[in-house]
Amino acid sequence: MSRRTLDTQQVVESAAALADAEGLDAVTLTRVAEHLGVRQPALYRHVDSFDALIRALGLRGRGILADRLGAAAASMRQPTAIRAPQTRNWRKRWSEWSRCWVKP
Secondary structure: OOOOOOHHHHHHHHHHHHHHOHHHOOOOHHHHHHHHHHHHHHHOOOOHHHHHHHHHHHHHHHHHHHHHHHHHHHOOOOOOOOOOOOOOOOHHHHHHHOOOOOOO
């Protein structure tokens, strides 16, 4: 395998692409290394361990979620936004709704 320059973001993005394509169970350091065209030991310069890679994937997902929620909240300011009905007694309604799903 030829030498190539890697950074942590490339490693995490490659793991994310693999997880999206084949599921999280398919993500291993060996598979990520193959996807990047490097040997597995090269990844340890960018991630400390497999657990660190999974944590980085989680942080990546949290960032994407935060961005999308921020965009959704920003669109709520538009006059054409669809909004849930406002109610002051939301706890009571939530309690009533949740009782529908719980068997006594």
